[in-house]
Amino acid sequence: MITSIVVLTYNKLKYIKLCIESIRKYTDKNNYEIIVVDNHSTDGTVDWLNNQRDIKTILNEENVGFPKGCNQGINIADGDNILLLNNDVVVTPNWLMNLNKCLYSFEDIGAVGAVANRCPYYQQISVEYNTLEEMICFAEKYNISDENKWEERLKLIGFCIAIKREVIEKIGLLDEEFTPGNFEDDDYSLRIRKAKYRLMLCRDTFIHHYGNVTFGENPYEYSKILKINQKKFEKKWGFSWENCKSINYEIIKLINRPKTEEFNVLEIGCGCGANLLEIKNIFKNANVYGIESNKNAGEIAKTFAKVIIGNIDNCELAYEDRFFDYMIFSSIEVDLNESFKIPIFIKKHLKGDGLILINNINTKFTQL
Numbered sequence: 001m002i003t004s005i006v007v008l009t010y011n012k013l014k015y016i017k018l019c020i021e022s023i024r025k026y027t028d029k030n031n032y033e034i035i036v037v038d039n040h041s042t043d044g045t046v047d048w049l050n051n052q053r054d055i056k057t058i059l060n061e062e063n064v065g066f067p068k069g070c071n072q073g074i075n076i077a078d079g080d081n082i083l084l085l086n087n088d089v090v091v092t093p094n095w096l097m098n099l100n101k102c103l104y105s106f107e108d109i110g111a112v113g114a115v116a117n118r119c120p121y122y123q124q125i126s127v128e129y130n131t132l133e134e135m136i137c138f139a140e141k142y143n144i145s146d147e148n149k150w151e152e153r154l155k156l157i158g159f160c161i162a163i164k165r166e167v168i169e170k171i172g173l174l175d176e177e178f179t180p181g182n183f184e185d186d187d188y189s190l191r192i193r194k195a196k197y198r199l200m201l202c203r204d205t206f207i208h209h210y211g212n213v214t215f216g217e218n219p220y221e222y223s224k225i226l227k228i229n230q231k232k233f234e235k236k237w238g239f240s241w242e243n244c245k246s247i248n249y250e251i252i253k254l255i256n257r258p259k260t261e262e263f264n265v266l267e268i269g270c271g272c273g274a275n276l277l278e279i280k281n282i283f284k285n286a287n288v289y290g291i292e293s294n295k296n297a298g299e300i301a302k303t304f305a306k307v308i309i310g311n312i313d314n315c316e317l318a319y320e321d322r323f324f325d326y327m328i329f330s331s332i333e334v335d336l337n338e339s340f341k342i343p344i345f346i347k348k349h350l351k352g353d354g355l356i357l358i359n360n361i362n363t364k365f366t367q368l
Contacts, residue, residue, distance in 0.1 A: 001104075003032045003096060003162065004079030007087050008069040010039040013048060015088045015210065018132075020055070022090045032096065035073040039063040066158075066181030067174040074173060083162040088210040089116075090132060092139030098205040099162045102150050110167040110197025111189075113156035118211035122247060123157050123201060135208050142206045149203035151281045152304070154245055154274050156199050158185030159209055163192075171195050177236075183229040186241060190272075193303050238296040244271035247278045248330045251357050255326060259283055266290065266349070267328040268312050273301030275330060280304065289324070291315055313341050322351045329358045 005023060009016045016036070023034060036049055037058045049057050058072050074082050081103060083096070095114065103112045117127045129135045171191045178184040189199055212222070233241055252275065257263055262285040267276055270290030279286050290307040292298035298309045308315050317323075327350055346356065 001031065001081075001100065002079040003081050003083050003100065004035060004073075004077030005032055005083045005085055006035045006037065006070055006073035006077065007085050008037050008039060008066060008073070009041055009045050009049075009087050010063055011041045011043040011045060012087060013041070013043050013045045016045060017048070018090050019085070019087050020052070022092070024054075026091050026093050027096050031100075033077070033079060035077060037069040037073045039065070039069055063180070065176070065179035067176045067178050067184045070184075071173040071176065074168060079165070081162055081164050082168060083160070084158055086159040086209065088212075089160060090135070090208040092136060092143055092207050094143040094145070095139075095205055095207055096162075098143055098145045099202055101145055102147070102200050102202050103162055103164065105147065105150075106198070108196065108198050109164075109200055110192045110195070111156055111161055111163040112200045112202055113153075113162070114160045114205040114207050115201065115203055116159070116207055116209035118209045119157050119159060121155055121157055121245070125203075125206065127206075132208070139206050139208075142204075144204060146204045151201045151203060152277055153189075153199045153201045154193065154272055154277060154300070155186055155189040156201065158188070159211075160207060161185065164197075167192060167195065167197055175236075177232055178229050180225060181229075182226050183233045186233055186245075187236065190237065190300055193300055196303060198304075239271070239294045244294075244297045244300075245274050247274045249278075251275060251328055251330050252278055252282065254355070254357050255279065255283070257283060257286075260285060262287065263325040264289065264323055265326045265328065266324045267330065269293070269330065270298070270301050270305070270307060270328075272297045273303075273305050273307070275328065276301065276305045312345055317349060319349070321348055322354075324350050325354050327354065327356050329356065 007019060035056045038046055038049060039060050040063050046059055056076060070084055099112050103109055115123050115125045118124060127138060129138050174184045175187050192199060264287045265279055266289045268291050270276055270292045273290060276288040276290055280288055288305040290301050290305050291312055292301060292307055292309060293311050295309050298307050301307045327346060
């Protein structure tokens with residue numbers, strides 16, 4: 001099995017050297033190819049790349065941005081799967097072996113990602129090291145393959161994401177509308193999920209990430225790009241991504257059950273199902289249900305939960321009375337005192353000893 005590792009560069013010769021050298025040192029040479037797409041570097045990166053015999057290169061005459069550059073690399077890849085890797089990453093012992101073990105453990109897993117010292121969307125872990133040598137020692141102890149540390153996710157960050165070729169052939173390439181970069185990984189994650197593949201975070205696989213080496217040079221411009229691409233994303237998908245992807249750990253901590261117990265959870269206003277998915281990660285036998293008014297967001301949640309598209313005021317649940325152990329109100333504005341249907345709904349569907357979990361200052365509730 002061959003993994004095509006696609007790395008983009010735009011200057012930052014120091015980092016691409018560290019990245020490539022770490023791949024060579026900590027990856028079985030028979031299991032990968034390296035493709036570097038350079039976006040018109042002017043700091044000696046191109047000269048260095050031209051002297052590397054084990055690297056396929058695309059040398060652009062202009063900066064075409066991250067999504068298009070990745071697509072260029074994917075188009076010349078010969079591997080069974082494609083791994084998009086940022087140039088400011090240092091990989092570690094067993095990294096690719098662990099990722100591929102998860103990726104090919106089930107047919108419906110479409111893509112996998114690693115954890116790091118710097119990474120958004122819950123992919124960052126606490127580390128204690130000060131040098132790269134200490135980091136490798138940390139990673140050697142950390143990177144022990146363990147399927148119990150694999151978590152299903154709504155989204156994987158694009159700094160390191162391995163994708164099956166069949167997935168790319170089915171859903172297409174990255175959306176170049178998000179040029180120069182950011183939100184293309186959010187978009188791709190949802191497209192993978194809509195195609196009925198799972199995304200898995202491998203918490204048994206750590207790599208070092210310097211973070212924002214390219215975009216971080218100009219914070220104002222970076223912030224501007226983020227805002228523009230967020231609007232593009234929300235226009236394309238039809239919902240507020242921030243509201244739909246966030247995991248409310250304060251709510252989830254209130255579920256006080258043995259990890260193996262079976263119980264039923266309903267979330268009203270479940271968005272794309274981030275809370276429900278995390279509940280399933282923690283409580284493997286939990287049955288998760290949702291009600292979501294936004295059709296596009298609800299369709300994403302439907303890929304792993306039983307979700308009704310509608311509002312609590314006008315939907316009928318085809319379950320026996322007093323079915324749910326928990327009802328979660330976490331991301332909607334509702335006045336439980338003003339809407340008389342809501343207390344009736346709760347009384348009908350919540351078990352006698354069931355709990356209502358609320359974490360929203362815009363939710364008003366006094367007594368059922």
